[in-house]
Amino acid sequence: MPELTYGEFAQMLYATNIISDPWMGGRERFRLQPVVLSQEQAEQLAIVAERVGAIYHEVSEVVLDHAELLDEFFELTPFQKMMWLASGGRWHGIARVDLFLCTDGRIRACEMNSDTPSGEAEAVLLNQLLHPFSPDTTDPNTDFAEDFWLMLVASHHARLLGEENPQSAIGIQQWQQRPQSIGIIYPTDLPEDLSMMAIYKQWLEERGCRVTFGSPFNLMLDAQRRVTVMGEPVELIVRHYKTDWWSERELIWANQAEFADPDPLDRELLLLLQAENEGRVTVVNPFGAVVTQNKLAMALMWERKELFSAECQQWIEEYIPETRRITSLDPHQLKQEEWVLKSDFGCEGDSVVCGAFVKPQDWQLSLATLIPKHWVAQRFFEVAPIDDGEEVNALLPNYGVYLLGGNAAGFFTRLSRKATDHSAVTAPTFIQAD
Numbered sequence: 001m002p003e004l005t006y007g008e009f010a011q012m013l014y015a016t017n018i019i020s021d022p023w024m025g026g027r028e029r030f031r032l033q034p035v036v037l038s039q040e041q042a043e044q045l046a047i048v049a050e051r052v053g054a055i056y057h058e059v060s061e062v063v064l065d066h067a068e069l070l071d072e073f074f075e076l077t078p079f080q081k082m083m084w085l086a087s088g089g090r091w092h093g094i095a096r097v098d099l100f101l102c103t104d105g106r107i108r109a110c111e112m113n114s115d116t117p118s119g120e121a122e123a124v125l126l127n128q129l130l131h132p133f134s135p136d137t138t139d140p141n142t143d144f145a146e147d148f149w150l151m152l153v154a155s156h157h158a159r160l161l162g163e164e165n166p167q168s169a170i171g172i173q174q175w176q177q178r179p180q181s182i183g184i185i186y187p188t189d190l191p192e193d194l195s196m197m198a199i200y201k202q203w204l205e206e207r208g209c210r211v212t213f214g215s216p217f218n219l220m221l222d223a224q225r226r227v228t229v230m231g232e233p234v235e236l237i238v239r240h241y242k243t244d245w246w247s248e249r250e251l252i253w254a255n256q257a258e259f260a261d262p263d264p265l266d267r268e269l270l271l272l273l274q275a276e277n278e279g280r281v282t283v284v285n286p287f288g289a290v291v292t293q294n295k296l297a298m299a300l301m302w303e304r305k306e307l308f309s310a311e312c313q314q315w316i317e318e319y320i321p322e323t324r325r326i327t328s329l330d331p332h333q334l335k336q337e338e339w340v341l342k343s344d345f346g347c348e349g350d351s352v353v354c355g356a357f358v359k360p361q362d363w364q365l366s367l368a369t370l371i372p373k374h375w376v377a378q379r380f381f382e383v384a385p386i387d388d389g390e391e392v393n394a395l396l397p398n399y400g401v402y403l404l405g406g407n408a409a410g411f412f413t414r415l416s417r418k419a420t421d422h423s424a425v426t427a428p429t430f431i432q433a434d
Contacts, residue, residue, distance in 0.1 A: 004032060004133060012129050018121050018202070019195045030126060031427040034134050035386065035397060035413045042140060042431045044107060046408035049097040049401035051315045052109045055308075056292045057406070059300060060089045062307045063291055073300060073325075075373050079247040079264040080290050086273040087288030093155050094148065094285060095403045096412065100396075103382040109319050110378070110398075111342075115285060115293035116240045119400060120144070121195035122426050123412035130428045137430035141410040144402070145203040151404040152284060153178045156236050159282040179236040179282070181210045183229035186240040188215045193240060200238060216241055216268040227272065227281040236282045237272065243290035244345040252343045252351060252374040295342045295376045298323035322379040326372040336363045340378045341370065356380050357418040386415065398424070 010022040063069050070076050096117035100108050124141050131139045156179050182204055201211045214229040226233040246269045249262040275281045301316045302323050336355035343351035353366045385394030400412035411429035
């Protein structure tokens with residue numbers, strides 16, 4: 001294949017009508033050179049991602065069995081507790097586990113985004129566009145769209161025909177059909193995930209669905225008490241609005257400015273929770289993600305390990321870096337180079353302080369100003385740089401493995417010089433053919 005310039009690639013991206021920002025602040029967002037995994041590496045990453053998903057599912061079961069943890073361990077707000085209790089332990093539809101191949105040969109999971117995972121458009125389209133330039137490889141994201149759709153259908157049927165609600169007032173026969181009208185709820189004032197909304201819309205419309213975009217403020221009920229988005233009745237909601245944004249907004253830094261809108265979205269949240277409880281709508285991801293998304297879930301794995309099965313205890317020690325609540329230790333005894341600070345609902349570099357990559361004064365300032373109940377400390381691990389034949393400016397790969405209904409379903413690889421943040425570049429991910 002002829003060599004592709006970045007400008008030519010950008011034109012290919014524009015032509016998708018999905019991704020319109022190949023540059024960000026003048027910086028290239030993507031790398032044309034692919035990350036090529038061996039068959040063994042891809043299988044290992046998929047297995048670990050599914051095991052991490054199983055650990056988090058056990059977290060949900062532990063919290064269901066020990067309701068006191070909501071107050072005593074997680075210190076959830078009233079509206080966060082309401083989300084969890086209304087969910088009945090349901091938390092999963094789509095998630096992304098961020099995995100790292102380490103210098104000691106082990107695989108570590110720094111976190112799992114089970115609330116509003118992103119990157120789907122980049123993962124699928126980047127592979128589609130660049131796979132023709134990588135012969136002798138396979139594209140692991142080929143079936144992502146169909147797997148996503150099947151997950152939505154399965155979630156819809158499970159929610160409305162589950163044992164907890166076997167006789168919906170609307171009638172079982174209606175729910176034997178796949179959902180026809182779908183609402184996508186996301187923060188419409190933020191542009192970051194517009195490409196994801198666009199590709200979801202494309203996938204769903206290709207499967208015969210009507211798709212309506214909106215924010216939580218566009219949720220209403222019609223005369224038949226059906227949930228509507230922008231006035232359009234919907235059977236299923238794809239929720240891409242973070243659980244902690246539906247609830248009371250809490251400060252995580254002592255020197256942080258007050259939120260302009262700290263109150264929960266009580267009308268909108270109650271509308272959805274009641275409708276779902278009565279079988280009038282399905283929400284994916286379910287609101288139970290308010291617990292699994294919380295970084296204190298990883299601290300629960302380590303501090304209350306005895307609550308988990310023997311198998312999960314083994315997986316926790318093998319894949320989850322040691323994680324502790326700041327309230328359970330003396331933060332000033334933490335050696336900077338050995339720990340990473342993470343806020344409870346922060347994600348993807350937001351509200352993360354990696355001791356090995358920051359100045360000593362910034363580390364000390366972070367410890368002095370963080371509000372302890374919202375933070376955990378996680379053991380730092382050394383990531384093996386990607387082998388591109390260059391030792392200078394080596395890049396560290398973050399292998400995001402998507403889970404759809406608990407099954408590994410695709411890769412989203414980002415490369416960075418230090419911790420994964422907004423400066424990371426996204427590369428296509430292929431698997432070496434046999």
